[in-house]
Every structure is written in C-alpha cells, then in structure tokens.
Amino acid sequence: MRHLLGAEGLDPAQALAILDTAANLKRTLLGREVRKLPTLRGRTVITMFYENSTRTRVSFEIAGKWMSADVVNVSAGGSSVGKGESLRDTALTLAAAGADCVIVRHPASGAAQRLAGWLEAAGTSVVNAGDGTHEHPTQALLDAATLRERLGDDLTGRRIAIVGDVLHSRVARSNVHLLTALGAEVTLVAPPTLLPQGVRNWPVAVSHDLDAELPGQDAVMLLRVQAERMHGGFFPSAREYSIAYGLSERREALLQGHAVVLHPGPMLRGMEIASAVADSPRAAITDQVRNGVHVRMAVLYHLLAHEEETP
Ligand code: CP
Numbered sequence: 001m002r003h004l005l006g007a008e009g010l011d012p013a014q015a016l017a018i019l020d021t022a023a024n025l026k027r028t029l030l031g032r033e034v035r036k037l038p039t040l041r042g043r044t045v046i047t048m049f050y051e052n053s054t055r056t057r058v059s060f061e062i063a064g065k066w067m068s069a070d071v072v073n074v075s076a077g078g079s080s081v082g083k084g085e086s087l088r089d090t091a092l093t094l095a096a097a098g099a100d101c102v103i104v105r106h107p108a109s110g111a112a113q114r115l116a117g118w119l120e121a122a123g124t125s126v127v128n129a130g131d132g133t134h135e136h137p138t139q140a141l142l143d144a145a146t147l148r149e150r151l152g153d154d155l156t157g158r159r160i161a162i163v164g165d166v167l168h169s170r171v172a173r174s175n176v177h178l179l180t181a182l183g184a185e186v187t188l189v190a191p192p193t194l195l196p197q198g199v200r201n202w203p204v205a206v207s208h209d210l211d212a213e214l215p216g217q218d219a220v221m222l223l224r225v226q227a228e229r230m231h232g233g234f235f236p237s238a239r240e241y242s243i244a245y246g247l248s249e250r251r252e253a254l255l256q257g258h259a260v261v262l263h264p265g266p267m268l269r270g271m272e273i274a275s276a277v278a279d280s281p282r283a284a285i286t287d288q289v290r291n292g293v294h295v296r297m298a299v300l301y302h303l304l305a306h307e308e309e310t311p
Pocket residue numbers: 052053054055056057130139264265266
C-alpha cells in the first residue's frame with residue numbers, strides 16, 4: 001500500500017489486514033510498561049493539519065512514536081502557510097526535508113489526493129486524516145476495529161445505523177464505503193435537509209425515523225452536527241434536532257441488549273447524545289479513541305515498514 005486516501009476503493013482484504021494488524025498490536029502492547037516497538041526507527045512522519053483536531057492528530061503522533069518513527073507536527077497557524085505558501089509548496093518542502101509519510105487534514109475535499117499526486121516523485125506516502133466533507137478513512141477503520149471487538153470479527157449482516165448530519169460528514173462517507181465492503185447493512189437516519197443529493201444511489205437504506213430503526217440495529221453511530229460547515233443556517237434547529245435525532249435515555253432503551261453506541265467525537269452532549277448514554281457501558285466512545293492509536297500504528301506499518309519488520 002502506497003497511500004491511504006479513502007475507504008472508497010480500499011480492498012476489503014487490505015482493510016482486514018490493517019484491522020488484524022491493529023488487533024495484534026493492541027494485544028502485543030497490552031499491559032506493557034514501555035509501549036514502544038522499533039518497527040519504524042529511522043522513518044519520518046509529518047502531520048500537517050489545516051483544520052482543528054484532538055483525537056486524530058494526537059493518536060497519529062502517539063502511533064508514530066510507539067513505532068519509533070520521528071514525528072513532526074505542522075499546523076497551518078504556526079507554519080509558512082500563514083505567509084501564503086500553497087499546499088503544494090508546503091508539501092514539497094516537507095518531502096524535501098525528509099518526510100517518508102505526510103498525514104494531512106484539510107478543509108478542501110480532494111486535498112489528500114492532490115497531495116499524493118504532487119508527492120509521487122518524492123516517494124512520500126500520504127494519509128488522509130480528513131478532507132472537507134469527502135473522507136476520513138482512519139476513522140472508519142477505527143470504528144470497524146471497535147465494532148469487531150464488540151460484535152465479533154465478521155461484520156457480515158450486522159445492522160449499523162449512522163445517524164445525523166450525513167450531509168457534511170466525511171466520517172459517514174468513509175464508514176459507508178468500509179462497512180458495506182465488509183458486508184454490514186447500513187441505514188442512514190437523518191432529516192432530509194442533512195442528507196446529500198444522490199444518497200438514494202448509495203448502497204444503504206435511508207430513514208428519517210430514528211425510533212423505528214433503533215430496535216433492529218447491532219450498532220448506532222452518531223455523527224457530529226457540523227455547524228461550521230452550515231453557512232446557510234441549520235435546519236432543523238438544535239432543539240428540533242435533539243428531539244428527533246438525539247440518542248436520549250428513552251431511545252437507548254429501544255436498543256437490543258448487545259447493541260453498541262459509537263460517536264467519532266467531538267460530541268455535543270445533550271443534543272446528539274444524552275450524557276447518561278455517552279457514559280453507559282454500551283457506549284464504545286473511549287474504546288474508539290484507544291483503538292484509533294492501534295489502527296493508525298497499523299496504517300503506518302502497512303505504508304512504511306519493510307516486509308521483514310513484523311510488529
Ligand atoms: N473524530 C475526529 O476526527 O476527531 P478530531 O477532529 O478530534 O480529530
């Protein structure tokens with residue numbers, strides 16, 4: 001694998017190989033006092049974030065460090081981007097400085113793909129850490145890792161509802177691609193105003209009625225309402241959204257006993273999810289964050305490690 005730009009087109013065998021590697025890494029490091037493997041010693045990983053992030057940036061940094069890579073963080077605010085340098089020139093500069101892998105988050109859909117084209121000659125790998133409303137493939141992989149832990153390795157036939165602001169969600173797009181490729185049955189549950197045009201052509205069911213969908217699901221993945229991408233205002237209002245699509249305690253009681261609740265974070269407690277549900281045993285939200293480190297270690301391993309360097 002040279003780059004990880006999206007879950008779309010990711011070979012299911014490749015996705016499963018990453019997920020299995022992540023599970024092995026988690027087992028290997030469990031309970032160790034020093035969580036460090038020599039696998040990527042001498043490799044340089046640069047994170048380049050043009051949008052805010054806590055989980056993705058931190059877990060990529062930890063992942064690189066636990067694999068003994070040298071990790072350098074570049075943010076738009078503190079770099080020459082602030083002086084007007086283009087994405088292309090910034091990327092070529094980082095490659096010339098010795099980056100083996102650039103991890104990029106950018107507000108423009110397609111930015112990671114463009115970057116991969118510019119860095120082709122340099123031989124630098126690119127990982128998409130979220131591009132506009134397009135894709136966030138490592139989020140989908142860590143979600144799948146968490147679902148496999150809770151529901152079993154084979155997600156074939158598992159019913160998963162993705163709820164909320166699908167329109168602006170790269171997490172939803174990546175999860176639709178990955179989960180359907182792994183055999184899951186996905187239902188998108190959202191108000192009509194927060195669904196993309198053409199959604200009826202996606203390999204998913206679509207519903208506007210959360211109460212009706214909850215009893216049949218093995219997992220419910222709530223999405224963040226992305227107010228920052230809603231330039232024309234937010235309809236329904238926050239209150240209407242919470243009433244119709246928030247996972248309240250009453251709604252949580254509609255779920256089957258084994259059903260899992262996921263949220264990619266950051267979450268709006270009280271609007272998208274009741275605090276009591278977010279903190280309940282069926283919520284896997286901190287597991288998602290924990291698995292994010294192992295999944296990102298696995299991605300870096302599959303991109304950068306030599307074949308003989310088994311983690
Ligand atoms: N889920 C996710 O991408 O979170 P961050 O924006 O904090 O990285």
